Amino acid sequence: MGNTENKEQNDTVVTSEEVLVEIRNLTKKKLFWQRIGTCCIAAITGIVLITMLIVIPQLEVTLDHINDTALEAQKSLNEANTMITSITKASDNFDSLVDKNGEGITNAVQSMAEIDFEGLNKAIKDLQDAVGPLAAFMSKFR
Numbered sequence: 001m002g003n004t005e006n007k008e009q010n011d012t013v014v015t016s017e018e019v020l021v022e023i024r025n026l027t028k029k030k031l032f033w034q035r036i037g038t039c040c041i042a043a044i045t046g047i048v049l050i051t052m053l054i055v056i057p058q059l060e061v062t063l064d065h066i067n068d069t070a071l072e073a074q075k076s077l078n079e080a081n082t083m084i085t086s087i088t089k090a091s092d093n094f095d096s097l098v099d100k101n102g103e104g105i106t107n108a109v110q111s112m113a114e115i116d117f118e119g120l121n122k123a124i125k126d127l128q129d130a131v132g133p134l135a136a137f138m139s140k141f142r
Contacts, residue, residue: 098105
């Protein structure tokens, strides 16, 4: 009987050793995959940090340019508002000037319309014809 018990104990011991070996092998595999996962996480973290070191300064410069552009746009809008106010005042003043001097302007335009430009052009040509020989004669004395 003692022999049978020893054999069972040996089977149990062998079985326990096999289980321990299996556990050790599984633990090694698990450790291997955990190391690979840790390396991947470390690589991703490094890439993110390097990207942040590159992108953040460029982003800051871009935001500064956007802020400067917005300030210049605000100044331009303020100047445009001032210009629009000035134009409105000038048009009001022009309207009042036209209202006050409308009749005089109408008379001046009518007087200009009554000018005989053909007759004026003919008189200028006649004057040139009369003065031309005198000018040619006087140029000989120079």
